[in-house]
Amino acid sequence: MAGESTAERCRRAARRALGLTELRPGQLEAMTALADGRDTLAVMPTGSGKSAVYQVPALLRPGPTLVVSPLIALQRDQVEALHRNGEAAASVDAGTSARARGETFEALRTGETEFLFCSPEQLARPDVVDELAAAGISLMVVDEAHCVSSWGHDFRPDYLRLGAVAEALGRPVIAALTATAAPPVREEIVARLHLRDPAQVVRGFDRPNIALSVRRMLGDPAEALVASVREQPLPGIVYTATRRRTAELAGLLADAGLRTAAYHGGLRRADRDAVHGAFMAGELDVVVSTNAFGMGIDKPDVRFVHHAEIPGSLDSYYQEVGRAGRDGEPAEATLFYRPEDLGLQRYFTGAVPDEETLARLAEAVMGCGDGGIDRRGLRERTELSPRRLTTLLDLLRRAGAVRPGPRRVTPVPGGPDPEQAAGAARELAERHREIERTRLEMMRRYAETGDCRRRFLLGYFGEDLGGPCGNCDTCLAGTARTPVEAGGPFAMHARVEHDTWGPGQVIRRDEDRLTVLFETGGYRELLLDAVLDQQLLRERG
Template sequence: MRDVFGFHDFRPGQADILEAVLARRDVLAVMPTGRGKSLCFQLPAMLNDGLTLVVSPLIALMRDQVSALQAAGVEAASLTSADDAEARETTWRKLDEGVLKLLYLAPERLAVPGLAERLGRAGLNLIAVDEAHCVSQWGHDFRPDYLRIAELARAAGSPPIAAFTATADAAARRDIAARLFARAPDEFVAGFDRPNLFLSVAARRSGQQQILDFVRARPDRAGIIYCTSRKACEEMAARLQKAGVDALAYHAGLESAERSARQDRFVKSEASVMCATIAFGMGVDKPDVRYVVHAGLPKTVEAYYQEIGRAGRDGEPADTLLLWSLGDAALRRRQIAESEADEARKAMELRRLGALIAYCEAPRCRRQALLAYFGEETGPCGHCDLCADPPELMDGTVLAQKAMSAIARTGQRFGLEHLICVLRGADTEKVRAHGHDALPTYGVGAELSRAQWMGVFRQLFAAGLIDQPVDGHGEWVITPAGKDVLFGRAQVRLRPPSAERAPAPSRAAPDAAEALKTPQERKLYSALRALRLELAREAGKPAYTVFADRTLVELALARPQTLDAMGGVFGVGARKLERYGEAFLAVIAAHS
């Protein structure tokens, strides 16, 4: 672990999982993104004879992990649809020669005729399944090709299977165990918390401007902005480019070669911003992404957790921001209703949507709400928008009654814009045409702005007091729980209308370089970064495959003068010390 990877300590949960894998027991492990899942199968692959097969749906991740392993001197290769014929031929030859320690395989390749026999001849001793939630029909990203893994294992001599995921609740874990393993696996749940991520959610008002302000507060940092459509990706990237930000768009409408080129540019850059649909980032193993923004509502809590997990994979602080509106929720409900899924699946998806809305409008610590969804209990984290600026809840019963009275007296047939016009006493043609200016509710909420009433309605929706029929046309109705509040049988506490959430954390998360206090340290760090970028460009690799930011910070602080001393720094393995040590020591000596 020290000589190849440059790591000196295990991360929480790694040692127990490694012990089970090395004992050749079947393993199902749930670990947060960035906690070091890959080491739990890469290290045994290097210690054991024979081949470790890694099944992953994430071509970009496979490519990045193979690149990093090769840079550390490990024989690794991949077989994916993105490989050209020459690359595939080279990989097959190395497999047949018994050279490879790790072979990364996309799930669609499991159907290749004769694969099991070929793997058996290569001495297959472990199958590692990454993103194992794809096995489960209850997972958020079910992939039918994953069902071939158990069949392959049986045909290849039943080697042990080690399955890893960051997002599998209890139901999904039971399903994975039943579909993937011939016997009950050792199960490890290392937790879901990513304490280095600052969690923030806000109402979307001027979406592009909110995001632009957020990005400007984080100059020279890599980030991902998830947009809801191809057009939105292009428009957001253009807006950022106009503001001087190195921004790219990524979506399925681009040619495959162009998508690959943009992804490579993002991965190899230290400060690019990718404006993308959710197709991007699945498995992009870029550890120095410093923020993830959602310009609209994600599909589920699991998807949201997976997507924000692309920030701060190096363990350093990173920011997240989710912008949403009730229109997002209405659209998602229609998509679920119109899908071809059976009724049980639709009901499950609606429950998941409800959980996501509840998270967005949580009145308490954001991390508490997120971890509670995955069955974990924790105290207030002190590292989210609600902990940083906790709202004081008020008795919102009267406000709720006004809002629901507007819904009831207009016949539960109208959308928010019209309801708010009625509440605020607006003189519009639609209000007059329906005679709603004569209602007792007309104008009773004139003291609140449109944005404030939007906030009230969002909270009522999240609390389950009002709802939109999935087969409706945007109208709002009152639920049984809402009727209890409307008729005075129950009360509800809300955030005050004046306490609408700020659109972003007031301050960007610190990065590793903030540990550098003196001008001399910061100057040396800049010189080390410049050398790292030069070496990476010469090799055609991302900068982090040379050394991580944390390694450069520790070099700038420790200023080692010898190779032995440099070898004791985090992230400096024997192969990298041999390859890069003299060059970095020379820069350190020049700044001493």
Template sequence: MPTNLLRKVWGFDGFRPGQQEIVEAVAEGRDVLAIMPTGGGKSLCFQLPALMRDGVTVVISPLIALMRDQVRALREAGVEAGALTSGNTEAETDAVFAAIAEGRMKVLYMAPERLASGGTVNLLKRAGVTAIAVDEAHCVSQWGHDFRPDYLRIGDLKRDLGVPLAAFTATADVETRAEIVTRLFEGADPVTFLRGFDRPNIRLAFQPKNSPRTQVLTYAAARRGQSGIIYCGARARTETLAQALREAGHPAIPYHAGLDPDTRREAEGRFQREDGLIVVATVAFGMGIDKPDIRWVMHADLPKSIEGYYQEIGRAGRDGDPADTLTLYGPDDIRLRRTQIDEGLADPVRKSGDHARLNALLGLAEATGCRRRKLLSYFGEEMAADCGNCDLCQVPPKLFDGTLAVRKALSAMVRTGEWFGSGHLIDILTGTSTDKVRERGHDQLPTFGVGREHGRGQWQAIFRQMMGLDLCRPDPERHGALHLTETAHPILRGEENVTLREDTTKGAKPANVLRTQVSEEDEPLLSALKAKRRALAEAARVPAYVIFPDRTLIEMAEKRPQDLDQMAGISGVGAKKLESFGRDFLSVIAGDQPDMHPARRALAGKPEGPLFDRLLQITVDLKRGEDGTGKPLSLTHRTLSHIADRKPRDADALARIPGMGEQATERFGPAILAEIARAG
């Protein structure tokens, strides 16, 4: 029965690894705790059992956007689902209550905050709830990075309803798992499935900061046209980086908690609907985003913890196709994160735990071997061999015995009273006689000039790695001066050795680029299928993947079904979607396309044709301005044809093109000129 429903509703011929056992345990009414990697298909593991049992399954989920997306996807698949959230319209809430009263409701989503309402339990009893599912269950843990106090009420709800509970998360170390069991299952042992944390399709990479803005722009330029997220540590930085990306010709928008709710919702909606959009965000963005075809995630600043890092990179490649990640970090990031912990209001035990989590992330950043092995070992998993899909596997670092260099650096700290930062210490080690060095008599120290064998860049790399290995920490009470940790003393005494990497900023190259998803022969058809998907999604006001995910369109492009029978065999085409969209996509495959505009047809077969198409996309992306709130503007096909043909090289020449007014030149000009420059 599960496989029949899987094919009929979701259009899948089989389960992903690890799903079937969980589905069967949940359907049998057992209490379940499932730790599954992001992209491993968690939602199916509670949605499918909901269709296999009588009554309603209530799903506790943390974000409105996440609930809305999953409800829309279920409805498109023919499943009666609804959500009760603070974002509901009166009509939406009435429709949910009507479905409950008529016994049609199967999956009801609800935010944990609603559990504080006194009438919620009675409502769920009247609705006939027979099971509870908890998504993002790590939010119950005060050790976790997404703690939500209202999650603590879920255990009471389970007891009041007397029904089984299934909890799901992609991020749970040993401490967090123990707290989930205590809080949600009141200490009783649920059936636990640990399906692993490995996401082999995601490429892991770290890079020390060396002109960070250039690094960001270079990375984005190599992935032009692919949807991506760039995480930043500060709100202001999201604004400046988004602006820099737009000036470089990328569709990019900022996102942070300081924006008004309407702007944030618009940003979320655009990211869901549009292909190739870049969101530059704080960690306020992402947990509610269910977009499966995010091709890359970049951290422009060091994350707070290894759990946060894992959760954030996990938003890439949820469709199982290759995805890229890159994390930039530097000494300032390390100092900031240490200071945030030390100056926080947490008790000493919590601070110690936070430092340990940061140490794990820094250890990953400064790893000398396979990063994936290092990452998975933190979550208690061991790999038999290196992954081959991280930067260190693909380009092994040059290592050296750094014991002597580290001892010299630690000695310089001790001899200066642990009162100075790395810049002054490097001056001492390299024998640089600055005014500050001479005024304090540090040119007379035994350590003055003992490190001349390394250049300043290498010493900066050594100090960064020392902070990453937690051999020294910045002291917030001494304005960030470095002081030794207990870990450093055995090295200083000559009892332990340390291996370091050579300065990795020298000759650093951009990471490998993940390019085409299909063969060159199938690319035009895939583009046409995506265009049809986008049109249908915009008409229905739903994210594109709700119509079909990329993987389904790729299979269509490769197999080219000729009728509804063949279309029904494509993975992801269930009965309801076959009925709703099958003929539309068969028409695209058969080549029944709308007539091409005469202005574009005149450029067919010429190099200017593809440039015309890209210019047209620019006008669509910027129709309402960079922030999506401006007065609508557009350019005629004839004007775009003139631009593609003449290829103006500056704003004055562009403004002279027939149809280009002052407002159009101001709005579209920078992006058009950047595209023309790239086209050569």
């Protein structure tokens, strides 16, 4: 309608196409930015309507929409939801026949289909990229965008190609969506997807209906965990660190009379699908899983999430905890904590690539001249798996040596030689390992704090809760402190500089200490007296 603002057009389209009479916090802001053609990063809790954030502007923009989603089951669920709303949507995956694939792309080119869903692995295929480029994609949606970040809890190397894919598609508007992303994850999403002056819509991480608690264990927590599960309203999820442990705990819960199943990435797809389907249908009381049981678990009535061991970061912990209580009703999240379990997580973060492999890869690219080499030829020459190849190429890209594209990898003119590139790439990997270990240290501090756990957790994500939450074990035990308004330098969110760790931001300010997130040094806790006496930090403008 003439004179109608973009926000008003979005509201009208949301009512007409999706039946949404009211929009939730953040939805309209993100919709409007996308409809106006602006790249957008939306960090919004699950259940806050992230799908509508891209569906509404997609209907207002000319040209089809590509939705990149990591799980086939999740893609199919969203396609079915769009069909129920009368919208034309389709998906392609490895199981799609050549005939169906051709018909799908034809419908996309002719405008019969508005939404196409596929995985990042599909976008590694040049023929798929060519078909999408011919269709004139106007909006590219990256769902679960935290997977692009090596800072994140669910890093997937296949996501690293998406920035180059967007360029190959003629650079459509990009919507990056995720439910949980700490400040460094958000920064890396923007950089890796090549977002241009993006609107960043970040809505509250707080889930006040989830009671948080930690149980300090001296021995194997299995018996205490089973007893706790038997006392809980059902259904629930138990997370554990290893595949072997899933079967062990599932067996103990079954012996206790609960309908339960183990789940991990080593199971056959059919078995994983069967467990997922049974849980969603209410046929299981408890699923015991590694972190493989994650995206796509949008079951509103999960009443508890237990962790049998400490996770590797607060990012992964809060993502997993967030699968409880999505209906807004009371739920519980309990961590069974043994300090010795930290060693297993340190082991998981311990490996860095060797310089010889990195140098061999750099030489394989540079030895082919300015035209570079196609990815298949590079895999054959280096004998690296696709996943590992993508990870190592990203390190060499960051070292300024190569430019990985969707089809070919080319050397950077005037860049470092293979040995120099390998050394710089390994240094980046070592720095990343150190940062990972600071994230694990923050997880340990969460487990051992006597202060309000929710306030600690939200501070990690850049939010200041203010006072104690009243719904965690430390608040109920009376050990949580009411924060004192801290005056003087280094207030919350202050930008600072350290001689060794470089620039950073204060994410927590207590009476006697600061927690600072440094760009190259990760999360560090500093005693305020030492900071002031030794002038360890300088405030930046």
